[in-house]
Amino acid sequence: MSIIWQFFTVEDQSDTVAKCKLCLKGLRRGKFGCLPKDFSTSPLHKHMKSMHAVEYRKAEETALCEAKSRTEEKADTGPSGSVSKAEEADRYNSDDPGRKLQPEKVLGYQR
């Protein structure tokens, strides 16, 4: 989801005009009558950069921070999840080497 939609609203998803929430100006996001797939947010970004640069930058920074905190949260749950998995793996490993290595050793000794 683009941060641009924090600042713009559309009455209809197929509406070519997006309304700026800050100055209530309507901005075309595509040629009149063009299909939603041809819509572009670049005019909206341009509008934000030229008209509401401060708000736009804040939103960008917030989005970045949220993205970071999300990845950090994921990273936090990831290691803790993988730690428990690693612990499980350790248990399995501590079991497995005994089960797997012994026959190998036996084979090795036998050979």
Ligand SMILES: [Zn+2]
């Ligand atoms: Zn505006």
